Amino acid sequence: MIPSSQSPSVQSPSANARFALSRRGLMSLTAGFGLTYFAAPALAATAASKRKLAVIVCRGAMDGLSVSPPLSDSNYLALRGPIAIRPDQALRLDADFGLHPKLVGLYALAQAGQARIAPAVAIPQRIRSHFEAQDLLESGGEQLYGVTTGWLNRTLASMTPDRRVRAISIGAQEPLVLRGPAAVDSWSPGGREPGDLARVKATLADLYQSDPVLGAALASGLATEAQAHMMTVGQPIPARDERGFAATAGKFLAEENGPSIAVLSLDGFDTHAGQGAVNGQLATRLTALDNAIAGLREGLGPAWSQTVVIVVTEFGRTAHVNGTGGTDHGTASTLIVAGGALKPGGIVGDWPTLQSAKLFENRDLAPTLDVRQVFKSVLADHLGVDRHALDTTIFPDSASAPPISSLV
Amino acid sequence: MSLPSNNDVAAAIAVSRFGLGARPGELAAAVADPKAWLKAQIDRKGADQPPGLLPTSRDRFQAYLAARVDAQSLKREAAAVAEQEAMTAPSGAMGPMSAPPSPGQDMAAAVPVGQSPLDRLKAERRAVQKPLRDGIANEILARAQLAATTPAPFRERWALFWFNHFTVSTAKAAAAALVGPFEREAIRPHVFGRFENLLYASSIHPAMLMYLDQERSTGPDSVGGMRRNAGLNENLAREIMELHTVGADSGYTQMDVTEFARALTGYSIGVEKDGDALVGRPLYRPQLHEPGVRTVMGRRYADTGQDQARAILADLAASPHTADHIARKLAIHFVADEPPAALVGRLRNAYLDSHGDLAVVATALIDAPEAWSPSPTKFKRPYEFVISSYRLAGAAPADPDHELIQPLTTMGERPMAAPQPNGWSEQAGDWTAPDAIVKRLNWSAAFAAVHAPPDAPLQVADAALGARLSAPTRLAVMRAESRPEAMTLVLMSPEFQRR
16 A cells, blocks of 8 residues: 545646656757758669668657648547647648658658658557567568568568678667568667777687677678778767768668668657657657658768658557547557659558547557558569569568559 | 586576676585575565665655756757757758757766857756766666676576566656666565565556656546546556566457556655655555546456555456466576477466465576576677676676766667667577677777786686686687787677677
């Protein structure tokens, strides 16, 4: 039994907690950044290996209804109340949708025909556990626990020898989407080599000869580290600098004979309480996302014109604001596709509306697009991945979720 | 070199797989009866407390509230300044990065006179945060010193397992100040008691309430809910069911989560007006509790106020799904990423037969033959790797930022800062990316340069790994040109990287 408050006045710490610090810390002091976006001349026949794909996984369930507020949906403002992004606040994409005001860089891309949103996307199963949903998103399975490797790793394995490509994981941990039998590079900032370790490295290569993991990992890691050292020499990247972090990823992709695929993760999107609207917890994370996309663009340089970026999350959040100024685990969310290789166009997929009869289980935005359909269309049309492999091995039993047309 | 005896092998397994890596002399202490050595570490009173006088959740909650008030006013001021600067700055100028300081990060740099108002405000903000940050660093240092020096390393591993099971994290700023007190107050005292008590202590601790947003959850039809138009937050209810007890595959529905969330309303944290003794302590507020009978996983719970959620917690703790979930997690943590079914079954039965007595479960783990397979399948997590390195060297960390927080962040496991409520991964695949191995190598070389003991390197390797030291590693150590080189090779050897 814990003490029970007998105070007649109804005031909980919520009164204080309303001003709680955002998940990411105290504040964002971003004063905005300038970048000029240009439409690159279309390259008629880019070799498949020159085509680049970056995937940003936003962990914690990013709230699509704030990323791309449905401005013309008559139920939106009432459902969202204080956390709604109002039409006068949103960056307007078209008559129906806007972008969150912190996504200024992404908005500039959209204006240039280099970014589009898919506003109602979901994984194939209706799951509200972050961790199971991330597993499904990244494994590419039809069912939970069906597949233990990642769909991007199986993509690497599926490429014919003439178009074989490599992938790199950016960050201290390798995400499931890249895990599997195909070797994958990885890089994260920090921890420079203290002195000359040439002898130690040679001895370890011997010691690791029969090790199932360590030998290949060390060799690949040292090669990547050497390259990173050349690319970033004189400018160490702080661990929390999303823009610098992503720019390094972009540089890896842009290197001659560099990897074709990069994966980054951003976390902190689980906005159960005090989500905020134009400013606040989610806005801070969206600034980080915008910085990450700008960083990729910066690092890729001219290779941006041959790049597709996918921003995806495990599921969306409840249509209705909850009792604590936040949102709980939902179903469909917004997926973003960007990049110079994108075909210009409007929103991707249908809008199911927020009418209560249309909500999934009377609480969540319902999906109109299976996330695998977007992944498949980018892999097929951009990287030239075989359609049969997409339907069977990369996304097992997924023939019923066909690629969509006209993305790339 | 004589062939190792069965006890030599068992002792080498006991100190690494169950413990935190041998300190000098530890293998000798364990070798007579490795199982008995482990069982003697099970203590009904709970795990040890880290050394030194550390603040309570009450102290830390007050510090958090004070910093928050200052931070808010600074934030408003900074926003005004930023707006002004944006208006006067040349267009296209690059703004400073938005990444906020994170706990433990060394941000205490003084700002030279003559810097911009924005820089001055950022420095003030860091100053406001400093006591909170230092507090977290102190906690991290104290528990690492305990882990590096304890003669009862199994007891500490067992506590670390439960802290990760009931993750609260400094990754969420609102909970950051309370993470250390949470481990000391809610976890350590209960890790060899009944699971139900551990679950209850964790679920009502202010750190957990802040971390999973329960402190704001209000019954919509409660007195307070109707007056303030406030409502439910289901985060804690869901994570207790999914992560702490029955597991996501146990068949509960969204309605079960919502019903449990309703029952949990009222669990809150004392603030000043509740009286000095209750500040930062668990406090039940009946006026925020959603009235009514609740149904969770097919059972009905009468509206008994704070006892309603407690009854649900008790039933969750007693569920065979919880026994399965915990047995499997323990087997994965201690023995193998894909643990033998027989081992999971043993732990499950021990849990159910003893009504969740964790001392009995710990004994069953030690007695399980599957736990003593000579080939190690577990890859050490960065924290385990760093702690075992200090133990090998007979040393302990002294500087939290440079010896723990920075290197462990680089290796991917920032202490007390798991990125998500499911805690740190137990799967080797999450820790063996190429870059992660390079980070371990660089850290090992830097550590060895400072901490290589004066003894003969082979003697150090033998004292740390015993019968687990392989012939190739032995040869490499003998051929090394210097003590630091030899020690780097031991730390990076396949057998030291695993347990």
